[in-house]
Amino acid sequence: MMERNKMGMILFLLSEAVFFLLLILAYAFYHTSGELGTQAANALDVVKSALFSVALLSSSITLWQADVCLKSGGRSQARLLLAATILLGLIFLIGQGTEYAHLLREHVTISRNLFGTTFFTLTGFHGLHVAVGLALLLILLGLAVIGTSREPTSLAMEAISFYWHFVDGVWVVIFAVVYLWGYV
Amino acid sequence: MSEESPANRAITSLADMKEYRGMLSWITSVDHKQIGILYIVSAFVFFLVGLGLALAMRIQLMVPVSHFMSPGAYNQIFTMHGTTMVFLMAMPLLFGFSVYFVPLMIGARDMAFPRLNALGYWLYLFGALMMYFSFVAGGAPDAGWFSYAPLTEKGYSSSPGIDYWALSLLVMGAGSVATGINLIVTVLTLRAPGMTLTRTPLFIWMIFFNAFLVILSLPALNAALVMILADRQLNAHFFSPAHGGSALLWQNYFWLFGHPEVYILVLPAFGVISEVIPVFSRKVIYGYGFLAASTIAIAFLSYGVWIHHMFATGMSYVILYVFAGSSMLIAIPTGIKIFNWIATMWGGSIRFTTAMLFATAFQIQFTVGGLSGVAFAAIPIDWQLTDSYFVVAHIHYVLLGGTLFAMFAGTYYWFPKVTGRLLSEKIGKLHFWLMVLGFNGTFFGMHWLGIAGMPRRAYTYLDRPPLGTLHLISSLFAFVLALAILVFLWNVARSLLKGEVAGDNPWGGWTLEWATTSPPPVENFDRVPSVRGRRPLWDLAHKTEGGQP
Numbered sequence: 256m257m258e259r260n261k262m263g264m265i266l267f268l269l270s271e272a273v274f275f276l277l278l279i280l281a282y283a284f285y286h287t288s289g290e291l292g293t294q295a296a297n298a299l300d301v302v303k304s305a306l307f308s309v310a311l312l313s314s315s316i317t318l319w320q321a322d323v324c325l326k327s328g329g330r331s332q333a334r335l336l337l338a339a340t341i342l343l344g345l346i347f348l349i350g351q352g353t354e355y356a357h358l359l360r361e362h363v364t365i366s367r368n369l370f371g372t373t374f375f376t377l378t379g380f381h382g383l384h385v386a387v388g389l390a391l392l393l394i395l396l397g398l399a400v401i402g403t404s405r406e407p408t409s410l411a412m413e414a415i416s417f418y419w420h421f422v423d424g425v426w427v428v429i430f431a432v433v434y435l436w437g438y439v
Numbered sequence: 440m441s442e443e444s445p446a447n448r449a450i451t452s453l454a455d456m457k458e459y460r461g462m463l464s465w466i467t468s469v470d471h472k473q474i475g476i477l478y479i480v481s482a483f484v485f486f487l488v489g490l491g492l493a494l495a496m497r498i499q500l501m502v503p504v505s506h507f508m509s510p511g512a513y514n515q516i517f518t519m520h521g522t523t524m525v526f527l528m529a530m531p532l533l534f535g536f537s538v539y540f541v542p543l544m545i546g547a548r549d550m551a552f553p554r555l556n557a558l559g560y561w562l563y564l565f566g567a568l569m570m571y572f573s574f575v576a577g578g579a580p581d582a583g584w585f586s587y588a589p590l591t592e593k594g595y596s597s598s599p600g601i602d603y604w605a606l607s608l609l610v611m612g613a614g615s616v617a618t619g620i621n622l623i624v625t626v627l628t629l630r631a632p633g634m635t636l637t638r639t640p641l642f643i644w645m646i647f648f649n650a651f652l653v654i655l656s657l658p659a660l661n662a663a664l665v666m667i668l669a670d671r672q673l674n675a676h677f678f679s680p681a682h683g684g685s686a687l688l689w690q691n692y693f694w695l696f697g698h699p700e701v702y703i704l705v706l707p708a709f710g711v712i713s714e715v716i717p718v719f720s721r722k723v724i725y726g727y728g729f730l731a732a733s734t735i736a737i738a739f740l741s742y743g744v745w746i747h748h749m750f751a752t753g754m755s756y757v758i759l760y761v762f763a764g765s766s767m768l769i770a771i772p773t774g775i776k777i778f779n780w781i782a783t784m785w786g787g788s789i790r791f792t793t794a795m796l797f798a799t800a801f802q803i804q805f806t807v808g809g810l811s812g813v814a815f816a817a818i819p820i821d822w823q824l825t826d827s828y829f830v831v832a833h834i835h836y837v838l839l840g841g842t843l844f845a846m847f848a849g850t851y852y853w854f855p856k857v858t859g860r861l862l863s864e865k866i867g868k869l870h871f872w873l874m875v876l877g878f879n880g881t882f883f884g885m886h887w888l889g890i891a892g893m894p895r896r897a898y899t900y901l902d903r904p905p906l907g908t909l910h911l912i913s914s915l916f917a918f919v920l921a922l923a924i925l926v927f928l929w930n931v932a933r934s935l936l937k938g939e940v941a942g943d944n945p946w947g948g949w950t951l952e953w954a955t956t957s958p959p960p961v962e963n964f965d966r967v968p969s970v971r972g973r974r975p976l977w978d979l980a981h982k983t984e985g986g987q988p
C-alpha cells in the first residue's frame with residue numbers, strides 16, 4: 256500500500272482537479288458562446304506567456320532532479336536544484352504579474368466583460384496555487400539548508416513534488432485553452 | 440471480552456475518562472473519538488436551531504394569509520433552515536459518526552491524519568458560526584439553499600447574506616474535503632491485520648465511497664462559490680445575464696455538486712442500517728457483495744443525473760430523455776439495497792429494540808421518498824410538481840424520514856459504546872413512536888398540498904380548500920415532532936446521569952468496536968483481535984478455524 260502522506264496528497268489533487276476543471280469549463284463555455292475568443296487573441300501576448308510557461312515547465316524538471324539527488328545523497332546538489340525550482344517558479348509569477356499589469360493598463364479587468372471575468376478568475380486561482388507551491392518549496396529549501404541530515408525527508412519532497420507537477424500540468428491545459436484556442 | 444486489563448474496567452462513562460476532562464482537552468484534542476463527539480454534539484445543536492426555524496415556518500403557514508412574519512423574514516428563514524439542515528446538521532453528523540467509528544471498526548488507534556481531522560472539525564464550526572453571524576451583520580442569506588442566480592447577484596440581493604453564505608460554505612467545504620481525504624487514507628492504510636477490504640463492515644464500505652463523493656463533488660460547489668463571490672465582490676459577470684453571463688451555469692455547477700451531495704447525505708445512513716439490521720435480526724447480512732457493489736454504482740451514477748433538477752429550464756428533449764433515463768437507473772442499485780435489508784430481516788429472530796425500530800421505519804419512509812423521487816424523473820410529472828410542496832415532501836421523506844431516522848438508529852445502537860451508558864428503551868420507544876407520528880403527520884399531507892398547487896418557498900397562501908386544512912394538520916404534527924426530540928433529549932440527559940452501565944457489547948455486536956471497553960480507551964484497543972472473517976467477534980466467540988469469508 257502506498258505511503259499515507261503521498262496518498263493524501265494525490266486525493267487532494269484529485270479534488271483540486273475537479274475545481275480547476277470547472278473553472279476551465281466556465282472559460283470554455285463563454286468562449287464558445289460569445290466573443291471571448293477574439294478578445295483573448297487581441298489582449299494576450301502569447302509569445303511572452305509561452306516564454307514564462309517554459310520557465311514553469313522547466314521547474315518541474317529541476318524539482319524532479321532535486322528529488323533524485325536527494326535520494327542518492329547529493330544534498331548540496333539537491334539544494335541548488337531546489338533553489339533553481341523556486342527561481343523558475345518566481346519568474347513565472349513575475350511574468351503573470353507583468354501580464355496582469357499590462358491588461359489592467361488596457362482596461363481589461365475582471366469586471367470589464369466575460370473575458371476578464373473568466374480569464375482573471377482562472378489564471379488568478381492558478382497563480383495562487385503557484386504561490387502556495389513556492390511557499391512549500393521554500394520550506395523544503397529551508398530544511399535542506401538548516402535541517403538535520405535527514406531533512407527534508409524524501410517523503411515530503413515527493414508529496415510536494417506531486418503538488419508542483421500538478422500545478423504545472425494544470426497550466427499546460429490553461430495555456431492551451433486560453434492562449435492558443437483564440438487562434439484556431 | 441474477559442481479558443481486558445483491570446485498569447480499564449473502572450471506566451464506565453465518559454466522566455471517568457481523565458484524558459477527556461476540562462475544556463482544554465476538548466479544544467486541543469486530536470483524538471478521533473473526541474472530535475467525533477464534538478461533531479455530533481455541534482450537529483445536534485444546529486439541528487435544534489434548524490428545527491426552531493422550521494417551527495417558525497410552520498407557525499406562519501398554520502393559517503391562510505397569516506401575518507406572523509414578513510415575506511422577507513420568511514425567505515431568510517427557509518434559506519437558513521435548508522442550509523442549516525444540510526450543511527450544518529446532516530453533513531457534520533455523518534462526519535461525526537464516520538470519524539468516531541471508522542478507526543474503531545477497522546481496528547485502528549486513530550485516523551491517518553489526526554491533526555487534519557481536528558482541522559476539519561474546527562473549519563466546520565467556525566464556518567457554521569460565520570453563517571449565523573450574517574443575522575447580525577445585515578441580514579441572513581435569502582435565496583434558498585441552492586441560491587439560484589441571478590437572484591444572488593448584487594443587483595437583486597444587496598444585503599451581505601449571500602456573501603456570508605458563500606464564504607461560510609467555502610470554509611466548511613475545505614474542511615469536508617480534508618475529512619474526506621482523511622477517511623479514505625484511514626480505510627486504505629490502517630486496517631487491522633487480517634482485515635482485508637472484503638472483510639470490512641459495510642459501514643466502512645459506505646463511508647469509503649462516500650468520502651470519494653465528498654472529495655470529488657465539494658470542489659464543484661467550491662468553484663461555483665468562488666465564482667459567485669467574484670461576481671458579488673469584484674463585479675465579475677459569471678452569472679449575470681445582463682452582461683452576457685449565464686444563470687444556468689450556476690444551476691449546472693450547483694447540481695453537479697448537489698446531486699452527489701444528496702447521496703453523501705444518505706450513504707452513511709445506508710451504512711448504519713447495514714450494521715443495525717443484521718445485529719438485531721441475529722443473521723449475517725444478506726448479499727454483502729451486492730450491498731458494497733451497488734454503492735459503487737450509486738456513486739458513479741450520482742454524477743450523471745444532475746439535470747433532473749433542471750427539467751423545467753427549457754433544455755432539448757435529447758438531454759431531458761438521457762437524464763430522465765439515468766435518474767431512473769439510479770433507483771435500481773438503491774432498490775437492491777432495500778431488498779437486501781428485507782432479506783436479512785426475513786426469517787431472522789428480530790429484536791425490536793429502539794435502534795431496530797428506527798432502522799425499520801427508515802426502510803419504509805425512505806422507500807416512500809425514493810418513489811416520489813422516481814416519479815420526478817418522469818419529465819411531465821416533474822413539470823407539474825416542481826417547486827411545489829410535493830418537493831418539500833420528497834426531500835423530507837428522504838432526508839428526515841431516511842437519513843435522520845437512520846442516524847437515530849445509529850445513535851441508539853452506538854450510544855452505549857460512546858458513553859458507556861445505555862439509553863432507556865422505554866423512553867426510546869416513546870421517542871420513536873412520537874417521531875413516526877410527528878414526521879408522517881407533518882410531511883405526508885405535503886404530497887397532496889403539492890398536487891393541489893401549493894408552491895414551495897411561499898410565505899403564505901389564500902384560503903382555498905384543501906390548503907388551509909392540510910397546512911394546519913402539518914403544523915400541528917410538527918409540534919409532535921418537536922416533542923419527540925425533547926423526549927430524546929430527556930433520554931440522553933437521564934442516561935448520562937444515571938443510565939444503566941452498558942458493558943463492552945450490550946447488543947451482541949460482531950464488529951471490532953464492540954471488542955473494546957465502553958467508552959473505548961484513548962488508543963481504542965489494548966490488543967487488536969486478529970481478524971479472520973467479516974464478524975471478528977463471532978469468530979472469537981466460536982473459535983472457528985479459518986473463519987468465514
Ligand code: HEM
Nearest residue numbers: 490493496517521524529583584831838839895896897917
Ligand atoms: C425537523 C422537522 C422539520 C420541519 C418541520 C421542516 C419543515 C420544512 C418546511 C415547511 C420547508 C419548506 C419551506 C418552504 O418551501 O416554504 C422545509 C424546507 C427544507 N427542509 Fe425542512 N423541515 C424539517 C427538517 C429537515 C431536515 C432534517 C432536513 C435535512 C436534513 C431538511 C431540509 C430541508 C431543505 C433542504 C429544505 C428546502 C429549503 C429551500 O427551499 O431552500 N428539513 N422544511
Ligand SMILES: [Cu+2]
Nearest residue numbers: 698745747748
Ligand atoms: Cu438529484
